[in-house]
Amino acid sequence: MLANVLTDLVLPGLVAGCIYALVATGFNVLDISTRTVSFAYGDYIMWAPMAALIAHTHLHWPAALCILVGVAAAGGVALLVEYVAVRPFIDKPREFVWILSTLGASVILQRSAFLPFNGEQRAFPISLPIGFFRLGVFSFSYQDLLVIAAAIVVAIGLYVVYRRTHLGRVLVAVGEDPDGARALGISPEKMSQVSALLASVVAAITGLVVAPFFLVSPHLGFQLLFIGFAAATFGGLGSIRGGYIGGFVVGFLIQATGVYGSSEWTYVVVFGTLLVLYSVRPWGIYGVPPARAV
Amino acid sequence: MQMDDSLPISFRMASTGMRKCLVQLLLCVCSAGIMFAMSSPAQAQSGPPIKIGVIHSLTGGQAGIGVAAVNGAKAAVDYINSRGGILGRPVEVVIRDSATNTAQAATAARELAGDANVIAIFGSDLTGEVLASAPPISSRGMISMQSAVAGALYDPAQHCCFFLTGNTADQLSEYYVSYLAKNRGAKKIGVIYEAGAFGQASVDATQRALKAAGREPALSESFQTGSADVSANLRKLRDAGVDGLVIHTYGPGLVAVITSLQRLQWVPAATAPLGASAASLKDAVGTDALKNISAGPVPKTILAATEGGALSDDAKGFLDSLRKIVGKDYKGDIIMSIFTFDKFVILKAAAEGAKSADPKAIREYLESGVPVKGVIGTYKFSKTNHIGLGIERFGAFNPAFDCSVQTGCVAAQGALNP
Numbered sequence: 001m002l003a004n005v006l007t008d009l010v011l012p013g014l015v016a017g018c019i020y021a022l023v024a025t026g027f028n029v030l031d032i033s034t035r036t037v038s039f040a041y042g043d044y045i046m047w048a049p050m051a052a053l054i055a056h057t058h059l060h061w062p063a064a065l066c067i068l069v070g071v072a073a074a075g076g077v078a079l080l081v082e083y084v085a086v087r088p089f090i091d092k093p094r095e096f097v098w099i100l101s102t103l104g105a106s107v108i109l110q111r112s113a114f115l116p117f118n119g120e121q122r123a124f125p126i127s128l129p130i131g132f133f134r135l136g137v138f139s140f141s142y143q144d145l146l147v148i149a150a151a152i153v154v155a156i157g158l159y160v161v162y163r164r165t166h167l168g169r170v171l172v173a174v175g176e177d178p179d180g181a182r183a184l185g186i187s188p189e190k191m192s193q194v195s196a197l198l199a200s201v202v203a204a205i206t207g208l209v210v211a212p213f214f215l216v217s218p219h220l221g222f223q224l225l226f227i228g229f230a231a232a233t234f235g236g237l238g239s240i241r242g243g244y245i246g247g248f249v250v251g252f253l254i255q256a257t258g259v260y261g262s263s264e265w266t267y268v269v270v271f272g273t274l275l276v277l278y279s280v281r282p283w284g285i286y287g288v289p290p291a292r293a294v
Numbered sequence: 295m296q297m298d299d300s301l302p303i304s305f306r307m308a309s310t311g312m313r314k315c316l317v318q319l320l321l322c323v324c325s326a327g328i329m330f331a332m333s334s335p336a337q338a339q340s341g342p343p344i345k346i347g348v349i350h351s352l353t354g355g356q357a358g359i360g361v362a363a364v365n366g367a368k369a370a371v372d373y374i375n376s377r378g379g380i381l382g383r384p385v386e387v388v389i390r391d392s393a394t395n396t397a398q399a400a401t402a403a404r405e406l407a408g409d410a411n412v413i414a415i416f417g418s419d420l421t422g423e424v425l426a427s428a429p430p431i432s433s434r435g436m437i438s439m440q441s442a443v444a445g446a447l448y449d450p451a452q453h454c455c456f457f458l459t460g461n462t463a464d465q466l467s468e469y470y471v472s473y474l475a476k477n478r479g480a481k482k483i484g485v486i487y488e489a490g491a492f493g494q495a496s497v498d499a500t501q502r503a504l505k506a507a508g509r510e511p512a513l514s515e516s517f518q519t520g521s522a523d524v525s526a527n528l529r530k531l532r533d534a535g536v537d538g539l540v541i542h543t544y545g546p547g548l549v550a551v552i553t554s555l556q557r558l559q560w561v562p563a564a565t566a567p568l569g570a571s572a573a574s575l576k577d578a579v580g581t582d583a584l585k586n587i588s589a590g591p592v593p594k595t596i597l598a599a600t601e602g603g604a605l606s607d608d609a610k611g612f613l614d615s616l617r618k619i620v621g622k623d624y625k626g627d628i629i630m631s632i633f634t635f636d637k638f639v640i641l642k643a644a645a646e647g648a649k650s651a652d653p654k655a656i657r658e659y660l661e662s663g664v665p666v667k668g669v670i671g672t673y674k675f676s677k678t679n680h681i682g683l684g685i686e687r688f689g690a691f692n693p694a695f696d697c698s699v700q701t702g703c704v705a706a707q708g709a710l711n712p
Contacts, residue, residue, distance in 0.1 A: 007525075007526070007529070008525075008526035008529065009526070012522075012523040012525065012526060015522065015523060016521070016522065016523070019522070057623075110353060111353075114352075114361075117625075118361065118365065118619075118620055118624075118626070119352060119357060119361040120358070120361055120362070120572075120574070120620075120624070120625060120626035120627075121358045121545050121546070121572065121574050121626070122574045122577070122625055123574045123575070123576075123577030123578035123625075124578075125577065130553075130556070130579065130580050130583070132556070132557055139557050141553065141557065144523075210522075212578065213522040213546065213549065213550070213553075214520075214522070214546040214549070215545055215546050215549060215574055215578060217357065217358065217545075218353070218357070219353060219354065219355070219357050222353075222354075223355060223519065223520050223546075224520065227520065254518060254521070255526070257518075258516075258517055258518060258521070258524075258526070258527060259526040259527070262489075262516060263489040263516040263517045263518040263521075263527075264489045264494075264516060266489070266518040267518075
């Protein structure tokens, strides 16, 4: 019985949770400094493996160089979106125009990703060999282990950045009080760029490790976007720890619904749970309630 | 003609030279004309283009199907225009993205149905989208060739002008059950499918096929789009004694199912739908993982081994045209492309048979029962039947072998005539 729960629920839920936690974390990195959500974030994720694939297929570059190209592409896309679709609104987070501007950027980025391979789905060749690490009835694919490792590395890396560096503290401060930060000589615009780059690194890692599961196509990021966003809001937007908790809750909910119920009900269960949480804690598990103006 | 002896020698010589020149010129003109005629037998096209609307999901969850289908449409336009167009008029395709969204498909259908120059609308081949798109198409009496599996679409009493170039869900299920039971000796059949209308419809059709074959109902398990590991669902089927597996999913879902079978080290007799024809699947999961899976049903004309070891000229024409659109290194699905390609070929044959581009005349021609030759096979429709091909025109291939734009597909052993 316990073995079944572990093999059917815990291990697959853990891997799915890591994937959604990584997506949610990217949203949170952006939110911490700009108080905006980029709905083009799925395209940062997609463009990393897409660019790596282009370098591999068309230019025949070595794998390590292709990965660097992928990271650079995600960074370039993130900076572009930040400049045209986020920065004009970072002082006006409550105007919500960024919802449309980032969605518009996403449409353009997805469409442009049709050009290299005519929109077809391609296997991602820069991945670990297909194989499984088996221990009794338990089995992890090598790629599962890579996803878990990536989630751990990102968590540790962001902990160090936000808790142990001056840059991290500045990134948080700018999000909490952009005017105050400006008065201290910190440019919110510059910090918005830095947070976009930081999020792009998370996006690149996410894209490169999940691409072997989902194939590389212009829609790779889009299919992770909404569940990833649900995970981010579940844990609380702007909280790295919340993103991980949200990712795991969503990952386990999806897995449990599919195994013990019916997959047809997955979204009902995920978003129903989210609604219940919102009714008692609208800012998510680790989110911060907005300060009330007096 | 006699040379005039009264002319001076020099003039006579000049005249002979001139005549030689004239003969050479004439020969040149004639050979150029012959070469032109041979190189483009019917390229002379005049008149306004015949517009055909194509609605497919180029974005969203089912974009893999839509992109492959639109590639087929572009290849067909190239193929037809290089053969004189339709009734001597060039063909033009108007493409709309349904974004895997029923409402958007219906909006696109309304827009295209409102364009008086569009005579036919093809796609999106996704059942929900086609059902939503049907009212404006039917109300204008436009021709709509489809590959959506819902049999009700092809009931002329409900939809005047929808014609099927693929298979209905019932035909597919009959094929799967027959293949797994007769050719692979499966005793207990299970279905794993991606949650959604297509999957559910396929499960229902599988149950009907099993009942018709006098077999016990199939066990079924569904998984959500975006799942990377479905081994828990597969384990349930395996533990229940399933030894024949029908897989209803596409693209990443297919990767998840096959990887999960490997994870469980379970090797049932399995059959997957058309998405298994994509070379990207083999790249993603490896050849070994596909050895025990048959993919289909695919048109026999694209199975090289079926047609005496060589592809038919029509199939070669399809592959040549598709290659021009997607390049020789294409890794995508060619089967959805051939279904769409054939819609154009049938329309050309019917319009030229009817000697008219008027949708009503084309429909009446198709319904007259005259066989219409496509690349997949020879279609035969009637006033009461808009399903043009029987399942016997379809076979299966082993996706472990190439199924590419260069070679076509290689038939799976023992899977040609289930």
